[in-house]
Amino acid sequence: MPRLIYACTLLLVSLFLSSAPRAESLLLRDARVVDVENGAITRGDVLLRDGVIASLAPDAADAEAADNRLDLQGRYLIPGLWDMHVHFEGRELVEDNALLLPVYLAYGITGVREAASNLAGTVLQWRGEVADGERLGPRIFTAGRKFEGIDSLWDGDREVGTAAQIRAGMDEQQALGVDFIKITENTLQPELFLETVREARRRGLLVSSHVPLGLDIFELTGAGLSSIEHATYLLRLGHPGQAGIARAVRAGEMSAEQARAAYDDSFNQATADAAYRRLAAAGVAVTPTLIGGRKLAWLHETNHDDDAFLAYLTRDFTAQYQWRIERMAGETAAEREARQARYRLVAAQVPALQRAGVTLLAGSDSAALNTYVYPAAALHEELALFTEAGLSPLHALQAATINGARFMGLARDYGSVSAGRRADLVVLNRNPLADIRATADIHAVIRGGEVFDRARLDALLARAAARKQALDNTPRD
Ligand SMILES: [Zn+2]
Structure with a gap:
Protein backbone atom coordinates (compact mmCIF):
# COMPACT_ATOMS: atom_id res chain seq x y z
CA MET A 1 0.00 0.00 0.00
CA PRO A 2 2.67 2.60 0.92
CA ARG A 3 4.38 1.46 -2.23
CA LEU A 4 1.33 2.34 -4.32
CA ILE A 5 1.09 5.78 -2.70
CA TYR A 6 4.78 6.24 -3.43
CA ALA A 7 4.26 5.27 -7.06
CA CYS A 8 1.28 7.63 -7.37
CA THR A 9 3.28 10.44 -5.82
CA LEU A 10 6.12 9.80 -8.22
CA LEU A 11 3.69 9.87 -11.13
CA LEU A 12 2.17 13.14 -9.94
CA VAL A 13 5.59 14.64 -9.39
CA SER A 14 6.76 13.62 -12.82
CA LEU A 15 3.56 14.92 -14.43
CA PHE A 16 4.09 18.19 -12.63
CA LEU A 17 7.75 18.44 -13.62
CA SER A 18 7.22 17.56 -17.23
CA SER A 19 4.34 20.09 -17.66
CA ALA A 20 2.60 20.50 -20.98
CA PRO A 21 5.27 21.15 -23.67
CA ARG A 22 7.42 18.06 -23.11
CA ALA A 23 5.99 15.37 -25.31
CA GLU A 24 7.16 11.84 -25.77
CA SER A 25 7.66 12.47 -29.44
CA LEU A 26 7.73 15.72 -31.32
CA LEU A 27 7.86 16.26 -35.05
CA LEU A 28 9.69 19.40 -36.12
CA ARG A 29 8.09 20.12 -39.48
CA ASP A 30 9.90 21.86 -42.33
CA ALA A 31 13.24 22.68 -40.70
CA ARG A 32 16.36 23.84 -42.49
CA VAL A 33 18.82 21.62 -40.65
CA VAL A 34 22.32 23.09 -40.43
CA ASP A 35 25.01 20.40 -40.52
CA VAL A 36 27.74 22.01 -38.42
CA GLU A 37 30.33 19.51 -39.65
CA ASN A 38 30.25 20.59 -43.29
CA GLY A 39 27.89 23.54 -43.62
CA ALA A 40 25.27 21.64 -45.61
CA ILE A 41 21.68 22.78 -45.09
CA THR A 42 18.94 20.22 -45.64
CA ARG A 43 15.25 21.04 -45.59
CA GLY A 44 12.93 18.49 -44.03
CA ASP A 45 11.33 17.08 -40.90
CA VAL A 46 13.09 16.06 -37.70
CA LEU A 47 11.62 13.61 -35.21
CA LEU A 48 12.48 13.91 -31.51
CA ARG A 49 11.65 11.14 -29.07
CA ASP A 50 12.19 11.18 -25.29
CA GLY A 51 14.53 14.15 -25.46
CA VAL A 52 16.72 12.66 -28.18
CA ILE A 53 16.89 13.29 -31.93
CA ALA A 54 15.33 10.09 -33.27
CA SER A 55 15.53 10.74 -36.98
CA LEU A 56 16.37 13.41 -39.54
CA ALA A 57 14.21 11.78 -42.18
CA PRO A 58 11.37 10.06 -40.36
CA ASP A 59 9.21 7.81 -42.47
CA ALA A 60 5.59 8.82 -42.99
CA ALA A 61 4.21 6.43 -40.38
CA ASP A 62 6.55 7.70 -37.63
CA ALA A 63 5.87 11.31 -38.57
CA GLU A 64 2.13 10.66 -38.52
CA ALA A 65 2.33 8.98 -35.11
CA ALA A 66 4.16 11.86 -33.40
CA ASP A 67 2.48 13.07 -30.19
CA ASN A 68 3.10 16.69 -31.07
CA ARG A 69 4.29 18.73 -34.00
CA LEU A 70 5.87 22.12 -34.42
CA ASP A 71 5.97 23.76 -37.84
CA LEU A 72 9.27 25.61 -38.25
CA GLN A 73 8.26 27.03 -41.64
CA GLY A 74 11.70 26.68 -43.13
CA ARG A 75 13.53 28.20 -40.17
CA TYR A 76 17.12 27.16 -39.36
CA LEU A 77 17.80 24.41 -36.85
CA ILE A 78 21.20 24.36 -35.14
CA MET A 408 34.53 17.30 -23.60
CA GLY A 409 34.40 13.82 -25.16
CA LEU A 410 30.62 14.12 -25.53
CA ALA A 411 30.13 14.37 -29.30
CA ARG A 412 27.98 11.23 -29.30
CA ASP A 413 25.41 13.12 -27.24
CA TYR A 414 25.83 16.79 -28.11
CA GLY A 415 27.03 19.31 -30.62
CA SER A 416 25.26 18.39 -33.84
CA VAL A 417 21.77 17.95 -35.24
CA SER A 418 21.99 14.25 -35.95
CA ALA A 419 20.23 11.09 -34.91
CA GLY A 420 21.05 9.87 -31.42
CA ARG A 421 22.08 13.27 -30.05
CA ARG A 422 20.22 14.96 -27.19
CA ALA A 423 17.50 17.26 -28.48
CA ASP A 424 19.22 20.48 -27.37
CA LEU A 425 18.44 22.70 -30.33
CA VAL A 426 17.97 26.31 -31.36
CA VAL A 427 15.55 27.49 -34.07
CA LEU A 428 16.83 30.62 -35.81
CA ASN A 429 14.89 33.04 -37.99
CA ARG A 430 17.87 33.57 -40.28
CA ASN A 431 20.74 31.59 -41.75
CA PRO A 432 23.75 31.65 -39.38
CA LEU A 433 26.08 30.55 -42.19
CA ALA A 434 25.23 33.75 -44.10
CA ASP A 435 25.62 35.96 -41.03
CA ILE A 436 26.70 34.59 -37.66
CA ARG A 437 24.67 37.31 -35.91
CA ALA A 438 21.65 35.14 -36.76
CA THR A 439 22.52 33.02 -33.68
CA ALA A 440 20.93 35.81 -31.63
CA ASP A 441 17.74 35.89 -33.77
CA ILE A 442 16.02 33.09 -31.90
CA HIS A 443 12.55 31.75 -32.67
CA ALA A 444 12.62 28.88 -30.18
CA VAL A 445 14.94 26.81 -28.01
CA ILE A 446 14.53 23.09 -27.43
CA ARG A 447 16.21 21.66 -24.39
CA GLY A 448 16.13 17.90 -23.86
CA GLY A 449 13.12 17.78 -26.18
CA GLU A 450 11.21 20.47 -24.26
CA VAL A 451 10.12 23.38 -26.42
CA PHE A 452 10.57 26.98 -25.33
CA ASP A 453 8.83 29.07 -27.97
CA ARG A 454 9.44 32.81 -28.22
CA ALA A 455 6.69 33.66 -25.74
CA ARG A 456 8.09 31.21 -23.20
CA LEU A 457 11.63 32.52 -23.70
CA ASP A 458 10.41 36.08 -23.24
CA ALA A 459 8.64 35.00 -20.05
CA LEU A 460 11.95 33.58 -18.75
CA LEU A 461 13.62 36.91 -19.49
CA ALA A 462 10.83 38.89 -17.84
CA ARG A 463 11.08 36.70 -14.74
CA ALA A 464 14.86 37.24 -14.60
CA ALA A 465 14.38 41.03 -14.89
CA ALA A 466 11.80 40.96 -12.09
CA ARG A 467 14.13 38.88 -9.93
CA LYS A 468 16.93 41.40 -10.50
CA GLN A 469 14.60 44.22 -9.42
CA ALA A 470 13.59 42.31 -6.32
CA LEU A 471 17.23 41.65 -5.36
CA ASP A 472 18.13 45.30 -5.95
CA ASN A 473 15.28 46.32 -3.67
CA THR A 474 16.26 43.90 -0.90
CA PRO A 475 18.81 45.24 1.56
CA ARG A 476 21.66 42.75 1.84
CA ASP A 477 24.38 42.59 4.43
ZN1 LIG B 1 38.16 33.00 -17.15
Whole structure:
Protein backbone atom coordinates (compact mmCIF):
# COMPACT_ATOMS: atom_id res chain seq x y z
CA MET A 1 0.00 0.00 0.00
CA PRO A 2 2.67 2.60 0.92
CA ARG A 3 4.38 1.46 -2.23
CA LEU A 4 1.33 2.34 -4.32
CA ILE A 5 1.09 5.78 -2.70
CA TYR A 6 4.78 6.24 -3.43
CA ALA A 7 4.26 5.27 -7.06
CA CYS A 8 1.28 7.63 -7.37
CA THR A 9 3.28 10.44 -5.82
CA LEU A 10 6.12 9.80 -8.22
CA LEU A 11 3.69 9.87 -11.13
CA LEU A 12 2.17 13.14 -9.94
CA VAL A 13 5.59 14.64 -9.39
CA SER A 14 6.76 13.62 -12.82
CA LEU A 15 3.56 14.92 -14.43
CA PHE A 16 4.09 18.19 -12.63
CA LEU A 17 7.75 18.44 -13.62
CA SER A 18 7.22 17.56 -17.23
CA SER A 19 4.34 20.09 -17.66
CA ALA A 20 2.60 20.50 -20.98
CA PRO A 21 5.27 21.15 -23.67
CA ARG A 22 7.42 18.06 -23.11
CA ALA A 23 5.99 15.37 -25.31
CA GLU A 24 7.16 11.84 -25.77
CA SER A 25 7.66 12.47 -29.44
CA LEU A 26 7.73 15.72 -31.32
CA LEU A 27 7.86 16.26 -35.05
CA LEU A 28 9.69 19.40 -36.12
CA ARG A 29 8.09 20.12 -39.48
CA ASP A 30 9.90 21.86 -42.33
CA ALA A 31 13.24 22.68 -40.70
CA ARG A 32 16.36 23.84 -42.49
CA VAL A 33 18.82 21.62 -40.65
CA VAL A 34 22.32 23.09 -40.43
CA ASP A 35 25.01 20.40 -40.52
CA VAL A 36 27.74 22.01 -38.42
CA GLU A 37 30.33 19.51 -39.65
CA ASN A 38 30.25 20.59 -43.29
CA GLY A 39 27.89 23.54 -43.62
CA ALA A 40 25.27 21.64 -45.61
CA ILE A 41 21.68 22.78 -45.09
CA THR A 42 18.94 20.22 -45.64
CA ARG A 43 15.25 21.04 -45.59
CA GLY A 44 12.93 18.49 -44.03
CA ASP A 45 11.33 17.08 -40.90
CA VAL A 46 13.09 16.06 -37.70
CA LEU A 47 11.62 13.61 -35.21
CA LEU A 48 12.48 13.91 -31.51
CA ARG A 49 11.65 11.14 -29.07
CA ASP A 50 12.19 11.18 -25.29
CA GLY A 51 14.53 14.15 -25.46
CA VAL A 52 16.72 12.66 -28.18
CA ILE A 53 16.89 13.29 -31.93
CA ALA A 54 15.33 10.09 -33.27
CA SER A 55 15.53 10.74 -36.98
CA LEU A 56 16.37 13.41 -39.54
CA ALA A 57 14.21 11.78 -42.18
CA PRO A 58 11.37 10.06 -40.36
CA ASP A 59 9.21 7.81 -42.47
CA ALA A 60 5.59 8.82 -42.99
CA ALA A 61 4.21 6.43 -40.38
CA ASP A 62 6.55 7.70 -37.63
CA ALA A 63 5.87 11.31 -38.57
CA GLU A 64 2.13 10.66 -38.52
CA ALA A 65 2.33 8.98 -35.11
CA ALA A 66 4.16 11.86 -33.40
CA ASP A 67 2.48 13.07 -30.19
CA ASN A 68 3.10 16.69 -31.07
CA ARG A 69 4.29 18.73 -34.00
CA LEU A 70 5.87 22.12 -34.42
CA ASP A 71 5.97 23.76 -37.84
CA LEU A 72 9.27 25.61 -38.25
CA GLN A 73 8.26 27.03 -41.64
CA GLY A 74 11.70 26.68 -43.13
CA ARG A 75 13.53 28.20 -40.17
CA TYR A 76 17.12 27.16 -39.36
CA LEU A 77 17.80 24.41 -36.85
CA ILE A 78 21.20 24.36 -35.14
CA PRO A 79 22.58 22.49 -32.13
CA GLY A 80 22.26 24.28 -28.79
CA LEU A 81 25.17 26.68 -28.30
CA TRP A 82 27.87 26.05 -25.70
CA ASP A 83 29.79 28.86 -24.05
CA MET A 84 33.10 27.15 -23.32
CA HIS A 85 34.40 29.67 -20.80
CA VAL A 86 32.20 31.29 -18.17
CA HIS A 87 32.50 31.90 -14.43
CA PHE A 88 29.68 31.88 -11.89
CA GLU A 89 31.47 33.69 -9.12
CA GLY A 90 31.15 36.09 -6.23
CA ARG A 91 30.45 34.89 -2.69
CA GLU A 92 27.86 37.67 -2.29
CA LEU A 93 26.37 37.04 -5.73
CA VAL A 94 24.80 33.59 -5.50
CA GLU A 95 21.24 34.67 -6.29
CA ASP A 96 22.51 37.25 -8.76
CA ASN A 97 24.20 34.46 -10.74
CA ALA A 98 21.35 32.00 -10.26
CA LEU A 99 18.79 34.29 -11.89
CA LEU A 100 20.96 34.30 -15.02
CA LEU A 101 20.76 30.54 -15.61
CA PRO A 102 17.37 30.66 -17.41
CA VAL A 103 18.66 33.69 -19.34
CA TYR A 104 21.29 31.42 -20.90
CA LEU A 105 18.54 29.21 -22.26
CA ALA A 106 16.69 32.25 -23.63
CA TYR A 107 19.89 33.13 -25.51
CA GLY A 108 20.11 29.67 -27.09
CA ILE A 109 22.92 28.50 -24.82
CA THR A 110 22.23 24.97 -23.66
CA GLY A 111 25.69 24.23 -22.25
CA VAL A 112 28.42 26.12 -20.40
CA ARG A 113 31.92 25.16 -19.37
CA GLU A 114 32.44 26.89 -16.04
CA ALA A 115 36.16 27.61 -15.82
CA ALA A 116 36.46 27.73 -12.03
CA SER A 117 34.72 29.66 -9.33
CA ASN A 118 34.80 30.69 -5.70
CA LEU A 119 31.24 29.32 -5.60
CA ALA A 120 32.37 25.83 -6.61
CA GLY A 121 30.05 23.98 -4.23
CA THR A 122 27.05 25.97 -5.40
CA VAL A 123 27.96 25.50 -9.06
CA LEU A 124 28.20 21.73 -8.56
CA GLN A 125 24.77 21.82 -6.93
CA TRP A 126 23.32 23.79 -9.86
CA ARG A 127 24.90 21.31 -12.26
CA GLY A 128 22.98 18.51 -10.57
CA GLU A 129 19.72 20.45 -10.36
CA VAL A 130 19.86 21.34 -14.05
CA ALA A 131 20.65 17.74 -14.96
CA ASP A 132 17.71 16.51 -12.83
CA GLY A 133 15.29 19.02 -14.35
CA GLU A 134 14.86 20.86 -11.05
CA ARG A 135 16.40 24.07 -12.31
CA LEU A 136 16.13 25.75 -15.70
CA GLY A 137 19.47 26.50 -17.23
CA PRO A 138 22.26 25.32 -19.47
CA ARG A 139 23.97 21.99 -18.80
CA ILE A 140 26.97 22.86 -16.66
CA PHE A 141 30.47 21.42 -16.93
CA THR A 142 32.65 22.81 -14.18
CA ALA A 143 36.28 22.86 -13.04
CA GLY A 144 35.24 23.52 -9.45
CA ARG A 145 38.04 25.44 -7.75
CA LYS A 146 41.10 26.20 -9.82
CA PHE A 147 44.68 25.26 -8.94
CA GLU A 148 47.02 28.07 -7.96
CA GLY A 149 50.13 28.67 -5.91
CA ILE A 150 50.22 29.65 -2.24
CA ASP A 151 48.76 33.09 -1.43
CA SER A 152 47.33 33.64 -4.89
CA LEU A 153 45.57 36.86 -5.76
CA TRP A 154 42.21 35.19 -6.42
CA ASP A 155 39.58 34.11 -3.95
CA GLY A 156 38.65 30.46 -3.60
CA ASP A 157 41.64 28.88 -5.33
CA ARG A 158 42.95 25.45 -4.45
CA GLU A 159 46.43 26.57 -3.41
CA VAL A 160 49.24 24.03 -3.81
CA GLY A 161 52.91 24.31 -2.91
CA THR A 162 54.08 20.70 -3.20
CA ALA A 163 53.47 17.66 -5.40
CA ALA A 164 51.71 16.00 -2.45
CA GLN A 165 49.30 18.93 -2.22
CA ILE A 166 48.63 18.64 -5.95
CA ARG A 167 47.73 14.98 -5.51
CA ALA A 168 45.53 15.70 -2.50
CA GLY A 169 43.80 18.55 -4.36
CA MET A 170 43.26 16.32 -7.36
CA ASP A 171 41.78 13.59 -5.10
CA GLU A 172 39.28 16.12 -3.80
CA GLN A 173 38.43 17.39 -7.27
CA GLN A 174 37.78 13.84 -8.41
CA ALA A 175 35.67 13.07 -5.34
CA LEU A 176 33.54 16.11 -6.20
CA GLY A 177 33.26 14.88 -9.78
CA VAL A 178 34.49 18.00 -11.57
CA ASP A 179 34.42 17.91 -15.35
CA PHE A 180 37.93 19.25 -15.93
CA ILE A 181 40.89 20.85 -14.17
CA LYS A 182 41.72 24.54 -14.45
CA ILE A 183 45.09 26.09 -13.58
CA THR A 184 46.14 29.76 -13.46
CA GLU A 185 49.53 31.36 -13.03
CA ASN A 186 49.40 34.02 -10.34
CA THR A 187 51.72 32.36 -7.78
CA LEU A 188 51.98 28.74 -8.96
CA GLN A 189 55.62 28.01 -9.72
CA PRO A 190 56.42 26.65 -13.21
CA GLU A 191 57.56 23.18 -12.05
CA LEU A 192 54.42 22.73 -9.94
CA PHE A 193 52.30 24.10 -12.77
CA LEU A 194 53.69 21.42 -15.08
CA GLU A 195 53.24 18.79 -12.39
CA THR A 196 49.56 19.76 -12.01
CA VAL A 197 49.05 19.23 -15.75
CA ARG A 198 50.82 15.86 -15.59
CA GLU A 199 48.89 14.74 -12.51
CA ALA A 200 45.58 15.61 -14.15
CA ARG A 201 46.53 13.69 -17.30
CA ARG A 202 47.72 10.67 -15.30
CA ARG A 203 44.18 10.54 -13.94
CA GLY A 204 42.65 10.94 -17.38
CA LEU A 205 41.23 14.40 -16.63
CA LEU A 206 40.95 17.24 -19.12
CA VAL A 207 43.10 20.17 -18.10
CA SER A 208 42.86 23.82 -19.19
CA SER A 209 45.17 26.62 -18.23
CA HIS A 210 46.72 30.00 -18.62
CA VAL A 211 50.44 30.13 -19.54
CA PRO A 212 53.04 31.34 -17.00
CA LEU A 213 55.91 33.40 -18.38
CA GLY A 214 58.31 30.80 -17.02
CA LEU A 215 56.91 27.95 -19.12
CA ASP A 216 57.49 27.19 -22.76
CA ILE A 217 54.05 26.62 -24.26
CA PHE A 218 55.31 23.36 -25.74
CA GLU A 219 56.42 22.09 -22.33
CA LEU A 220 52.79 22.48 -21.30
CA THR A 221 51.44 20.72 -24.36
CA GLY A 222 54.08 18.01 -23.92
CA ALA A 223 52.81 17.49 -20.38
CA GLY A 224 49.34 16.89 -21.83
CA LEU A 225 47.52 20.21 -21.62
CA SER A 226 44.05 19.97 -23.20
CA SER A 227 43.33 23.64 -23.85
CA ILE A 228 44.91 27.07 -23.60
CA GLU A 229 42.53 29.71 -22.27
CA HIS A 230 42.86 33.22 -23.80
CA ALA A 231 44.60 33.77 -27.15
CA THR A 232 46.64 36.64 -25.68
CA TYR A 233 49.18 34.06 -24.44
CA LEU A 234 49.71 32.82 -27.99
CA LEU A 235 51.30 36.09 -29.08
CA ARG A 236 54.45 34.72 -27.39
CA LEU A 237 54.61 32.12 -30.13
CA GLY A 238 55.30 34.91 -32.60
CA HIS A 239 58.74 35.27 -31.00
CA PRO A 240 61.27 32.68 -32.18
CA GLY A 241 62.90 32.72 -28.74
CA GLN A 242 59.75 31.87 -26.75
CA ALA A 243 61.26 28.71 -25.22
CA GLY A 244 64.50 30.48 -24.32
CA ILE A 245 62.70 33.40 -22.67
CA ALA A 246 60.66 30.96 -20.59
CA ARG A 247 63.83 29.16 -19.49
CA ALA A 248 65.52 32.46 -18.60
CA VAL A 249 62.53 33.56 -16.52
CA ARG A 250 62.46 30.25 -14.72
CA ALA A 251 66.20 30.39 -14.02
CA GLY A 252 65.81 33.88 -12.58
CA GLU A 253 67.99 35.35 -15.33
CA MET A 254 65.14 37.45 -16.67
CA SER A 255 62.39 39.30 -14.81
CA ALA A 256 58.75 39.12 -15.84
CA GLU A 257 59.02 42.73 -16.95
CA GLN A 258 62.05 41.98 -19.13
CA ALA A 259 60.26 38.99 -20.64
CA ARG A 260 57.21 41.11 -21.49
CA ALA A 261 59.45 43.75 -23.04
CA ALA A 262 61.15 41.06 -25.14
CA TYR A 263 57.78 39.88 -26.44
CA ASP A 264 56.50 43.39 -27.15
CA ASP A 265 56.82 44.50 -30.77
CA SER A 266 58.55 41.29 -31.73
CA PHE A 267 55.55 39.43 -33.12
CA ASN A 268 56.12 37.58 -36.36
CA GLN A 269 53.06 35.95 -37.93
CA ALA A 270 54.98 33.31 -39.90
CA THR A 271 56.76 32.22 -36.70
CA ALA A 272 53.41 32.05 -34.91
CA ASP A 273 51.78 30.11 -37.75
CA ALA A 274 54.49 27.46 -37.63
CA ALA A 275 53.99 27.17 -33.87
CA TYR A 276 50.20 26.88 -34.34
CA ARG A 277 50.76 23.88 -36.60
CA ARG A 278 52.69 22.29 -33.72
CA LEU A 279 49.79 23.09 -31.38
CA ALA A 280 47.40 21.45 -33.82
CA ALA A 281 49.61 18.36 -34.01
CA ALA A 282 49.67 18.22 -30.20
CA GLY A 283 45.85 18.24 -30.18
CA VAL A 284 45.59 21.32 -27.98
CA ALA A 285 42.44 23.42 -28.22
CA VAL A 286 42.35 27.20 -27.77
CA THR A 287 39.60 29.33 -26.23
CA PRO A 288 40.40 32.83 -27.57
CA THR A 289 38.02 34.89 -25.34
CA LEU A 290 38.21 38.05 -27.46
CA ILE A 291 35.20 39.93 -26.14
CA GLY A 292 36.68 41.07 -22.81
CA GLY A 293 39.71 42.65 -24.46
CA ARG A 294 37.49 44.20 -27.12
CA LYS A 295 35.25 45.84 -24.52
CA LEU A 296 38.17 47.24 -22.52
CA ALA A 297 40.06 48.60 -25.52
CA TRP A 298 37.06 50.68 -26.58
CA LEU A 299 35.65 51.35 -23.11
CA HIS A 300 36.38 55.10 -23.23
CA GLU A 301 34.19 55.69 -26.27
CA THR A 302 31.32 53.31 -25.49
CA ASN A 303 28.29 54.32 -23.46
CA HIS A 304 26.95 51.18 -21.79
CA ASP A 305 24.20 52.94 -19.82
CA ASP A 306 21.43 51.81 -22.15
CA ASP A 307 22.62 48.24 -22.70
CA ALA A 308 19.50 46.07 -22.68
CA PHE A 309 21.26 43.29 -20.80
CA LEU A 310 21.58 45.43 -17.68
CA ALA A 311 17.94 44.48 -17.03
CA TYR A 312 19.22 41.12 -15.71
CA LEU A 313 22.30 42.22 -13.77
CA THR A 314 21.88 43.31 -10.17
CA ARG A 315 23.45 46.46 -8.84
CA ASP A 316 25.81 44.31 -6.75
CA PHE A 317 26.82 42.36 -9.87
CA THR A 318 27.68 45.42 -11.97
CA ALA A 319 29.36 47.07 -8.96
CA GLN A 320 32.16 44.54 -9.64
CA TYR A 321 32.80 46.29 -12.96
CA GLN A 322 33.94 49.45 -11.25
CA TRP A 323 37.51 48.58 -10.28
CA ARG A 324 38.46 47.96 -13.90
CA ILE A 325 36.61 51.05 -15.12
CA GLU A 326 38.44 53.18 -12.58
CA ARG A 327 41.79 51.60 -13.43
CA MET A 328 41.20 52.25 -17.14
CA ALA A 329 40.24 55.89 -16.57
CA GLY A 330 43.89 56.84 -16.11
CA GLU A 331 44.99 55.45 -19.46
CA THR A 332 46.74 57.80 -21.87
CA ALA A 333 45.77 58.06 -25.55
CA ALA A 334 48.98 56.22 -26.48
CA GLU A 335 48.19 53.40 -24.04
CA ARG A 336 44.69 53.11 -25.51
CA GLU A 337 46.04 52.89 -29.02
CA ALA A 338 48.51 50.23 -27.96
CA ARG A 339 45.66 48.30 -26.30
CA GLN A 340 43.54 48.50 -29.47
CA ALA A 341 46.44 47.42 -31.67
CA ARG A 342 47.05 44.49 -29.36
CA TYR A 343 43.38 43.53 -29.51
CA ARG A 344 43.51 43.52 -33.32
CA LEU A 345 46.63 41.37 -33.30
CA VAL A 346 45.07 38.86 -30.88
CA ALA A 347 41.84 38.74 -32.93
CA ALA A 348 43.86 38.07 -36.10
CA GLN A 349 45.19 34.90 -34.45
CA VAL A 350 41.72 33.32 -34.51
CA PRO A 351 41.61 32.65 -38.27
CA ALA A 352 45.35 31.86 -38.20
CA LEU A 353 44.73 29.15 -35.59
CA GLN A 354 41.87 27.75 -37.67
CA ARG A 355 44.07 27.63 -40.78
CA ALA A 356 46.73 25.79 -38.80
CA GLY A 357 44.17 23.18 -37.77
CA VAL A 358 43.85 24.12 -34.09
CA THR A 359 40.47 23.37 -32.48
CA LEU A 360 38.80 26.64 -31.49
CA LEU A 361 36.42 26.80 -28.54
CA ALA A 362 34.06 29.77 -28.30
CA GLY A 363 34.06 31.17 -24.79
CA SER A 364 33.07 34.58 -23.46
CA ASP A 365 34.85 34.57 -20.07
CA SER A 366 31.70 36.24 -18.74
CA ALA A 367 31.92 36.83 -15.00
CA ALA A 368 30.98 39.54 -12.56
CA LEU A 369 34.62 40.65 -12.58
CA ASN A 370 34.80 40.93 -16.36
CA THR A 371 33.49 44.38 -17.16
CA TYR A 372 30.61 44.49 -19.68
CA VAL A 373 31.15 40.88 -20.72
CA TYR A 374 27.48 40.04 -20.29
CA PRO A 375 26.61 36.45 -19.44
CA ALA A 376 24.91 34.63 -22.35
CA ALA A 377 24.82 37.68 -24.64
CA ALA A 378 28.62 37.83 -24.80
CA LEU A 379 28.89 34.46 -26.53
CA HIS A 380 27.00 35.85 -29.53
CA GLU A 381 29.29 38.88 -29.52
CA GLU A 382 32.32 36.59 -29.36
CA LEU A 383 31.12 34.72 -32.45
CA ALA A 384 30.60 38.00 -34.30
CA LEU A 385 34.16 39.05 -33.36
CA PHE A 386 35.46 35.73 -34.72
CA THR A 387 33.92 36.45 -38.13
CA GLU A 388 34.94 40.12 -37.99
CA ALA A 389 38.51 38.84 -37.56
CA GLY A 390 38.15 36.71 -40.68
CA LEU A 391 36.80 33.37 -39.49
CA SER A 392 34.00 31.88 -41.61
CA PRO A 393 30.54 31.74 -40.00
CA LEU A 394 30.68 27.93 -40.22
CA HIS A 395 33.95 27.75 -38.28
CA ALA A 396 32.56 30.20 -35.72
CA LEU A 397 29.45 28.04 -35.32
CA GLN A 398 31.59 24.92 -34.93
CA ALA A 399 33.52 26.64 -32.12
CA ALA A 400 30.24 27.04 -30.20
CA THR A 401 28.81 23.58 -30.93
CA ILE A 402 30.63 20.47 -32.18
CA ASN A 403 34.13 21.54 -31.11
CA GLY A 404 33.07 21.90 -27.48
CA ALA A 405 31.22 18.60 -27.48
CA ARG A 406 34.27 16.84 -28.97
CA PHE A 407 36.59 18.57 -26.53
CA MET A 408 34.53 17.30 -23.60
CA GLY A 409 34.40 13.82 -25.16
CA LEU A 410 30.62 14.12 -25.53
CA ALA A 411 30.13 14.37 -29.30
CA ARG A 412 27.98 11.23 -29.30
CA ASP A 413 25.41 13.12 -27.24
CA TYR A 414 25.83 16.79 -28.11
CA GLY A 415 27.03 19.31 -30.62
CA SER A 416 25.26 18.39 -33.84
CA VAL A 417 21.77 17.95 -35.24
CA SER A 418 21.99 14.25 -35.95
CA ALA A 419 20.23 11.09 -34.91
CA GLY A 420 21.05 9.87 -31.42
CA ARG A 421 22.08 13.27 -30.05
CA ARG A 422 20.22 14.96 -27.19
CA ALA A 423 17.50 17.26 -28.48
CA ASP A 424 19.22 20.48 -27.37
CA LEU A 425 18.44 22.70 -30.33
CA VAL A 426 17.97 26.31 -31.36
CA VAL A 427 15.55 27.49 -34.07
CA LEU A 428 16.83 30.62 -35.81
CA ASN A 429 14.89 33.04 -37.99
CA ARG A 430 17.87 33.57 -40.28
CA ASN A 431 20.74 31.59 -41.75
CA PRO A 432 23.75 31.65 -39.38
CA LEU A 433 26.08 30.55 -42.19
CA ALA A 434 25.23 33.75 -44.10
CA ASP A 435 25.62 35.96 -41.03
CA ILE A 436 26.70 34.59 -37.66
CA ARG A 437 24.67 37.31 -35.91
CA ALA A 438 21.65 35.14 -36.76
CA THR A 439 22.52 33.02 -33.68
CA ALA A 440 20.93 35.81 -31.63
CA ASP A 441 17.74 35.89 -33.77
CA ILE A 442 16.02 33.09 -31.90
CA HIS A 443 12.55 31.75 -32.67
CA ALA A 444 12.62 28.88 -30.18
CA VAL A 445 14.94 26.81 -28.01
CA ILE A 446 14.53 23.09 -27.43
CA ARG A 447 16.21 21.66 -24.39
CA GLY A 448 16.13 17.90 -23.86
CA GLY A 449 13.12 17.78 -26.18
CA GLU A 450 11.21 20.47 -24.26
CA VAL A 451 10.12 23.38 -26.42
CA PHE A 452 10.57 26.98 -25.33
CA ASP A 453 8.83 29.07 -27.97
CA ARG A 454 9.44 32.81 -28.22
CA ALA A 455 6.69 33.66 -25.74
CA ARG A 456 8.09 31.21 -23.20
CA LEU A 457 11.63 32.52 -23.70
CA ASP A 458 10.41 36.08 -23.24
CA ALA A 459 8.64 35.00 -20.05
CA LEU A 460 11.95 33.58 -18.75
CA LEU A 461 13.62 36.91 -19.49
CA ALA A 462 10.83 38.89 -17.84
CA ARG A 463 11.08 36.70 -14.74
CA ALA A 464 14.86 37.24 -14.60
CA ALA A 465 14.38 41.03 -14.89
CA ALA A 466 11.80 40.96 -12.09
CA ARG A 467 14.13 38.88 -9.93
CA LYS A 468 16.93 41.40 -10.50
CA GLN A 469 14.60 44.22 -9.42
CA ALA A 470 13.59 42.31 -6.32
CA LEU A 471 17.23 41.65 -5.36
CA ASP A 472 18.13 45.30 -5.95
CA ASN A 473 15.28 46.32 -3.67
CA THR A 474 16.26 43.90 -0.90
CA PRO A 475 18.81 45.24 1.56
CA ARG A 476 21.66 42.75 1.84
CA ASP A 477 24.38 42.59 4.43
ZN1 LIG B 1 38.16 33.00 -17.15
